[in-house]
Amino acid sequence: MRITFDPEITREGGQVQVQISAPVPAGSAPEYQGTVTGSIVLANAGEALTAQGWLQSEAVVQCSRCANSHTVAVRIDVNEECVLRDLDRPQAYTARESGTVPFPILNGNEIDLSELVRQLLNLHLPLRPLCRADCAGLCPHCGQDLNQRPCQCATDSSDPRLAPLATLRDKQERKLQ
Numbered sequence: 001m002r003i004t005f006d007p008e009i010t011r012e013g014g015q016v017q018v019q020i021s022a023p024v025p026a027g028s029a030p031e032y033q034g035t036v037t038g039s040i041v042l043a044n045a046g047e048a049l050t051a052q053g054w055l056q057s058e059a060v061v062q063c064s065r066c067a068n069s070h071t072v073a074v075r076i077d078v079n080e081e082c083v084l085r086d087l088d089r090p091q092a093y094t095a096r097e098s099g100t101v102p103f104p105i106l107n108g109n110e111i112d113l114s115e116l117v118r119q120l121l122n123l124h125l126p127l128r129p130l131c132r133a134d135c136a137g138l139c140p141h142c143g144q145d146l147n148q149r150p151c152q153c154a155t156d157s158s159d160p161r162l163a164p165l166a167t168l169r170d171k172q173e174r175k176l177q
Helices: 112-122 160-176
Strands: 001-006 015-023 031-044 049-062 068-085 103-107 110-112
Touching: 031 068, 031 112, 049 112, 068 112
Parallel strands: 068 103
Antiparallel strands: 001 110, 015 031, 031 049, 049 068, 103 110
């Protein structure tokens, strides 16, 4: 996702609109289907550049209940701060007085949005992806996928940690009789 450097971006108030349609950057956490698409406007805001727009792609993730793979749409509203510093220089990642570290996007004579896009895609994955809202998950005893068929395990729903309370309840009920 490299764009030829546009001098317009170096003057305050200058801006460049970037249309993105490219393969997902290498190093992105899950597998992605297709490409990442979007539109980002880079605008010079004095000390830094602002990157505003949107990105979207489709990630292949595992369901957090049944562990089956499924596709989930990832759509991101981009609102980031960037600087025209070289990606490969350690000084590019130093904090300013405000404590924030703007994201460097310069790679030689090109603006490189690959690392910014990769990080945004990874940060916006669902924390607990579900293949469907009513996913029954796996049996905790035998591991059977309960979406396919029920298992034959006993369905004792009592929590063994609460057994002492059940004993107290039984004693109380006997006293009342």
